[in-house]
Amino acid sequence: EMNDSVPDGWKIRRTDGKTKKLFLLSPQGIEFSSRVKALQYMMTGKYDEEEIVEMRATLTHEKYKEDSNLPAGWTFKKLISRNQTLIFTSFGDILESFKKVMIYVQFVGIYSDEVIRKLKEFSKPSSSESKISKFNWRDDASVPTGWKVRTVNGKIVAILDSQGSPFKNMREALQHLIKNKANKEAKEEVSRCLVHEGWSESDVLPTGWF
Numbered sequence: 001e002m003n004d005s006v007p008d009g010w011k012i013r014r015t016d017g018k019t020k021k022l023f024l025l026s027p028q029g030i031e032f033s034s035r036v037k038a039l040q041y042m043m044t045g046k047y048d049e050e051e052i053v054e055m056r057a058t059l060t061h062e063k064y065k066e067d068s069n070l071p072a073g074w075t076f077k078k079l080i081s082r083n084q085t086l087i088f089t090s091f092g093d094i095l096e097s098f099k100k101v102m103i104y105v106q107f108v109g110i111y112s113d114e115v116i117r118k119l120k121e122f123s124k125p126s127s128s129e130s131k132i133s134k135f136n137w138r139d140d141a142s143v144p145t146g147w148k149v150r151t152v153n154g155k156i157v158a159i160l161d162s163q164g165s166p167f168k169n170m171r172e173a174l175q176h177l178i179k180n181k182a183n184k185e186a187k188e189e190v191s192r193c194l195v196h197e198g199w200s201e202s203d204v205l206p207t208g209w210f
Contacts, residue, residue, distance in 0.1 A: 005061045005183045006035070007054045014185075022185065035062050036088065043092040061183040063163055064088055069122035071115050076122075078164050079146075098123040142196035143170065144189045170194050 009027035024032045032038040064075040073090025087095040137148035146162035167173040199210040
């Protein structure tokens with residue numbers, strides 16, 4: 001199916017089942033298991049720069065973000081469940097630790113001392129991350145896979161999404177996704193969790209209302 005979360009001419013295919021997966025189909029009929037895989041393939045020289053930039057912009061749908069302390073074209077993704085940050089470089093390489101980042105920049109040998117200084121700054125946890133790390137977070141069936149909850153006396157008092165952003169409840173998380181124009185799959189996944197907070201759908205309400 002055509003989808004605005006991929007460049008024009010590309011299509012996506014979703015699989016049903018307990019673990020839902022998404023595949024991308026290029027205009028040439030080549031299938032990829034993620035936007036990252038598609039972008040890595042495109043960067044081998046088979047596509048022009050404009051097409052590569054367009055695909056790179058869709059990585060936000062796979063929770064990759066930019067940061068002013070990263071080199072141009074680099075993005076990152078936080079995996080809270082593993083306490084890990086993935087770095088996707090402008091050359092299409094994925095680095096799984098800051099140690100590997102430093103080895104990488106030294107090996108490539110094209111980055112200035114200022115860029116390296118900023119990378120070291122990026123590796124430092126933010127004040128919000130330090131605050132969050134003080135609490136005990138755990139998996140829970142009432143939130144999407146990769147999300148965490150914090151409980152007090154058995155009651156959920158805070159929720160942490162897969163990127164480390166905290167919310168009071170799933171309703172607030174859904175509002176955040178809608179405001180930031182998250183992809184349809186992410187919003188639907190969070191919407192399904194609203195039932196655990198007492199929300200329910202009704203035949204007399206419009207689709208998507210609770």
